[in-house]
Every structure is written in structure tokens, then in C-alpha cells.
Amino acid sequence: MLSEMRILLPGAQMLSAFLIILPFNADFVNIVKSEKYVFLATFFFALSSLILLSAPAVQHRIMRPLLHRERFKTFASRQIVAGSIALGIAFVLGTNLVISEVFGEAVGLAAAAVMGILVVITWWVLPIVIKRHRPI
Numbered sequence: 577m578l579s580e581m582r583i584l585l586p587g588a589q590m591l592s593a594f595l596i597i598l599p600f601n602a603d604f605v606n607i608v609k610s611e612k613y614v615f616l617a618t619f620f621f622a623l624s625s626l627i628l629l630s631a632p633a634v635q636h637r638i639m640r641p642l643l644h645r646e647r648f649k650t651f652a653s654r655q656i657v658a659g660s661i662a663l664g665i666a667f668v669l670g671t672n673l674v675i676s677e678v679f680g681e682a683v684g685l686a687a688a689a690v691m692g693i694l695v696v697i698t699w700w701v702l703p704i705v706i707k708r709h710r711p712i
Contacts, residue, residue: 580656581629581632581633581656584625584629584656584659584660584663585626585629585630587663588622588625588626588629588659588663588666589626591618591622591663591666591667591670592619592622592623592626594670595615595618595619595622595670596619598615599615607677610681611673611676611677614669614672614673614676615673617665617669618666618669618670618673621662621663621665621666621669622662622663622666622670624659624662625659625660625662625663625666626659627659628655628656628658628659628662629655629656629659629660629663631652631655631659632651632652632655632656635648635652636648636652660699664692664695664696664699667691667695668688668691668692668695669688671684671687671688671691672684672685672687672688675687675688
């Protein structure tokens, strides 16, 4: 679980840091209202992913000593999956936000769709298929 978090948390932190400074950029006021809504949703999902992904570490410290380690691992795993879902959505929305600004709305939506498909296939579909056909 710890090594998984070492992969997910930096990505969530980097995305959140980028989103935190974005509104302070002078050109941010020039983006259209729909892009501001995409920014808001991206920011919400990025911060939600940070909260959910870091929650097991905080909870582990508060609940020490753990009396039911397996129950805690199950609960923590569910939070990590929820945080991963939020992070995946933030990646897709962030892709839309950046590409729409650079190349226009149609290209931004297409790039976001490709990113969404990539996240769904590599993070969810592929592990489920592998687990069903050849358990690791």
C-alpha cells in the first residue's frame, strides 16, 4: 500500500499545485466561463484525490495501535481506489482545460476523451481482465 501511495500522491500534488497557481496568472481572467467551470471541477477532484489518498496515513497515526489490521487495510484500500477515481477525473479534466486553451474546445474534448479512455483501460479494465484470466 505504501509503495502505491508513493506513485499516486506526487501526481496528485503536482496537479493540485499547478491548479492552485493558475488563477493568479494574469491571463486566467481571459478564459471563457465554461473553462472556469472545468477549472473548478478539476480543482475539486484534484484536492479530493489528495484528501482521499493521504487519509490512510493520517488515520493510521490517529488510530494507533491498530487492533484490526485487516479491517483497516480494507478501508484504506477503498479510500485509495476512491482517491484514484478522483485523480483520474482530475487528469481528464486537466487535459481538457490545457488542450482547449492551446488548441480550442474541440481538440480539448477529443484529448480529454483519449485521456479518459487511457485511464479507464490501464487503471481499471486491464487489471480486472488480468485478474479474471490469470490471477497474479
